Amino acid sequence: MAIVRRAKRVGLNGVMVADHNSSRNSPAVAEACQREGLQALFGMELMTAEEVHCLVIFDTVKQAAAMTQIVYAALPQRANQPEVFGYQDVLNADDEVEEQEWRMLSAPTRLTLHEAGEHAHGLGGLFVAAHLDRAVFSVTSQLGTLAGDEGFDAVELSQHAAVEVWRSRCLGLPVLRNSDAHYLDDIGLSYNSAKLADFSVAALKEALTAGLVRHVRGKR
Numbered sequence: 001m002a003i004v005r006r007a008k009r010v011g012l013n014g015v016m017v018a019d020h021n022s023s024r025n026s027p028a029v030a031e032a033c034q035r036e037g038l039q040a041l042f043g044m045e046l047m048t049a050e051e052v053h054c055l056v057i058f059d060t061v062k063q064a065a066a067m068t069q070i071v072y073a074a075l076p077q078r079a080n081q082p083e084v085f086g087y088q089d090v091l092n093a094d095d096e097v098e099e100q101e102w103r104m105l106s107a108p109t110r111l112t113l114h115e116a117g118e119h120a121h122g123l124g125g126l127f128v129a130a131h132l133d134r135a136v137f138s139v140t141s142q143l144g145t146l147a148g149d150e151g152f153d154a155v156e157l158s159q160h161a162a163v164e165v166w167r168s169r170c171l172g173l174p175v176l177r178n179s180d181a182h183y184l185d186d187i188g189l190s191y192n193s194a195k196l197a198d199f200s201v202a203a204l205k206e207a208l209t210a211g212l213v214r215h216v217r218g219k220r
Contacts, residue, residue, distance in 0.1 A: 001028075001032045001035075001036075001093055001094055001095050002095055002184060003015070003017060003029070003032070003184065003187065004029065004032040004033055004035075004036050004038055005032075005036060006184045006185075006187045006188070007038060007187050007188065008036050008037075008038055010187060010188030010218055011188070011218075012038070012187075012188055012191060013038065013039055013199070014033075014038060014039030014040060014041065014199045015029070015033070015038060015039075015040055015041075015187075016040065016041040016042065016043060016057060017029045017042075018043055018044050018045045018055055019044055019045070019105070020044070020045050020047065020105045020106060021044060021045070021046060021047055021071050021075065021103075021105040021106075021107075021109065022044055022068055022071070022072075022088075022101060022103075022105050023042055023043060023044045023061070023064035023065060023067065023068045024068065024090045024101060025089075025090060025091055026042040026043075026061045026064045026065070027061055028091045028092050028093045029042070030042070030061050031092075031093035032093045035093065039199035040199075041057050041058065041059065041199065041200075041201065041204075042057075042058050042059070042060065042061050042063070042064035043055060043056045043057040043058050043064050043067070043125065044056055044064065044067065044068065044071070045130055046067075046071060046109065046111070046116055047107070047108045047109060047137070048108065048109060048111055048112060048113045048115075048116050049108055049109060049110050049111060049112050049113075050108075050112065050113055050142050050143060051108045051137060051142050052113055052129075052130075052137065052138065052139050052142045052143065053130040053131065053137045053138065054113070054116055054117075054120075054127060054128060054129060054130055054152075055126075055127075055128040055129075055130050055156060056116070056119075056120040056125050056126070056127060056128075057125055057126040057128065057201060057204075058123065058124065058125040058126075058201060059124065059125075059200050059201050063123045063124055063125060066123055067119060067120065067123055067125070070111075070119050071109055071111070072103060074109035074110040074111045075103055075104070075105075075107055075109050075110075076104065076107050077103075078103070078104045078107065079102050079103070079104065080100075080101065080102060080103060080104045080105065080106075081104070082100070085104065085106050087100060088100055088101040088102075088103075088105055089101075113139075113143075113150050114149075114150065114151065117150060117151030117152065118151065121151065124201065125201060126153045126154070126201050126204065126205060127150075127151055127152055127153050128152060128153060128154045128155065128156055128176060129146070129150070129152045129154075129155040129156060129173075130156050131156055131157070131158050131180065132146075132155045132156060132157055132161075132166065132169070132170070133157050133158055133161040133162075133166050134158060140169070145169065146169065146170070146171050146173075148171050152173055153173075153174070153205060153208065154173055154174040154175065154176050154208050155170050155173050155174075155175055155176070156175070156176045156177065156178055157175055157176075157177050158177070158180065159177055159178075159179065159180075159189065159190030159215075159217070161177070163175065163177075163215075174208035174209065174211065174213065175213075175215075176192055176208070176213065177190055177191075177192065177215040178190060178191070178192065179191060179218075188218040188219075189217065189218045189219075190215065190216070190217055190218065191215075191216050191218060192213050192214070192215060192216070193213070193214050193215075193216045194207040194212050194213040194214065195207075195212070
């Protein structure tokens, strides 16, 4: 609820919470958004076998849950060590902890980049190369460059990236620039703006393809 209320306070119309290798907090996000009158998409930041971070984005909690099951089956069956990697809370819409996810979600999956994209598209989602400009856990840091056959629908650049420097490395793919907020105060510092027919994967993909999504820098 705190995330949704913060997003509403800074003027966002919709959000997506992308936890690492899991969408188990999506039901709480969906309920909180419904209460507060905010739109939502659902998914996660998936880590492939190449240790590349990718965003998978879906319309529904059900689709995101199905992707989570695919990811869980591809994770090493190792228990998280909260004293080392932090607690992995599964919350309800009132921000109450209902469970601790036992799997080590910080680990890479066995899914290759191509397999991850095929699963995302098979479930009706978008497949996005996360933080392409970063020196760790990006396509460029792990593989050197985009090959063009990964199946990405778009690429994400961080809010501090020099877009004109990176655009030539995006192979003509549409660009998203998200807040990638890890703290409440960072929500809304960077967001995407577009006139969408509805808050859906299809409408977002159409706007991206048409070049109608623009980056906006917010304020604290």
